[in-house]
Amino acid sequence: xxxxxxxxxxxxxxxxxxxxxxxxxxxxxxxxxxxxxxxxxxxxxxxxxxxxxxxxxxxxxxxxxxxxxxxxxxxxxxxxxxxxxxxxxxxxxxxxxxxxxxxxxxxxxxxxxxxxxxxxxxxxxxxxxxxxxxxxxxxxxxxxxxxxxxxxxxxxxxxxxxxxxxxxxxxxxxxxxxxxxxxxxxxxxxxxxxxxxxxxxxxxxxxxxxxxxxxxxxxxxxxxx
Numbered sequence: 540x541x542x543x544x545x546x547x548x549x550x551x552x553x554x555x556x557x558x559x560x561x562x563x564x565x566x567x568x569x570x571x572x573x574x575x576x577x578x579x580x581x582x583x584x585x586x587x588x589x590x591x592x593x594x595x596x597x598x599x600x601x602x603x604x605x606x607x608x609x610x611x612x613x614x615x616x617x618x619x620x621x622x623x624x625x626x627x628x629x630x631x632x633x634x635x636x637x638x639x640x641x642x643x644x645x646x647x648x649x650x651x652x653x654x655x656x657x658x659x660x661x662x663x664x665x666x667x668x669x670x671x672x673x674x675x676x677x678x679x680x681x682x683x684x685x686x687x688x689x690x691x692x693x694x695x696x697x698x699x700x701x702x703x704x705x706x707x708x709x710x711x712x713x714x715x716x717x718x719x720x721x722x723x724x725x726x727x728x729x730x731x732x733x734x735x736x737x738x739x740x741x742x743x744x745x746x747x748x749x750x751x752x753x754x755x756x757x758x759x760x761x762x763x764x
Contacts, residue, residue, distance in 0.1 A: 544751055549599055553607055556591040559584035560611050560660065561618055567652035567706070568645065576724040577717060579703070581652065586732040589695075592664070593687040594743050596671050598751070608664040612657060619653045622646050651712075655705030663698035670694065687740050691733040699726040 567581025595604050626646060630639050667690045674686035700722040708718040 545598070548747055548750065549595070549603070552591045552595050553610075556588060556595070556607060557611050557614060559587045559591075561615060563588070564615055564618060564653045564656050565646075567656065567702075568647075570707075570721075573724070573728075577713075577721045578725045578728065579652070579706075579721075581656075582725055582728055585695075585729060586736050589687075589691050589729075589733050590736055590739055590743065592667060593671070593683075593690075593740050594747065596668065596675075596686075597683075597744060598747060601668050601672050604664070604668050608661065608668075612661050615653060615657050615660065619650065619657070622650055622653070626650070651706040651710055652702070655702040658705065659698045659701035662701060663694040666697060667691065667694035683740060683744060684737050688733055688737060692730060695729045695733070696726055699723075699729065 563581040563584040566583075567579045569580040570577050571580050592604060595607060626639075626643055630637065630642065670693050671686045671690040674682070674689055678685060703713075703718055703722050703725065707713045707721075708715065713721065
């Protein structure tokens with residue numbers, strides 16, 4: 540491990556990817572209002588997930604993203620199990636600063652969020668990878684913006700409605716009208732953020748490319764010696 544710069548890049552990107560995916564599940568139970576529209580606060584970390592997904596796609600291929608997605612799904616399921624245990628185990632009466640009702644109110648909703656997100660995450664990631672490579676096979680190294688944004692446009696349409704449907708609509712937390720408007724709002728916000736972050740994808744691509752090229756130069760110099 541960590542013998543090459545490429546391994547270091549993969550570990551760093553994977554850490555960022557997994558952290559943001561898990562945090563999004565834990566904070567997703569809080570709904571916020573932007574004007575007349577309602578959406579989950581869990582939307583905040585997802586643009587970083589989009590960014591790292593695209594960079595991993597570029598440098599570690601379709602298999603790299605799929606493996607990382609399955610690993611992350613397992614870790615989200617693990618978080619689901621730990622939350623379930625934490626909710627079931629009773630708080631110490633008169634000692635714990637957070638009682639069972641308060642803990643349930645905050646993290647009980649996260650159980651639905653995690654369950655819904657787990658399904659939505661895998662479906663959207665597989666769609667994202669397929670569309671990304673559909674464009675890359677046709678454009679080569681050109682038009683990074685097309686494959687990065689294009690994959691997000693389709694995959695997040697599924698993600699936005701699946702997670703809201705399972706986490707909020709099916710349990711009766713929101714009505715159907717709010718479900719549709721919230722899903723569309725979340726989708727538009729994700730899409731807008733994905734477009735805004737496009738320059739960062741190019742910047743990340745440039746930095747990683749130069750970093751890996753320096754590694755190749757050092758290897759060649761070592762081999763010559």
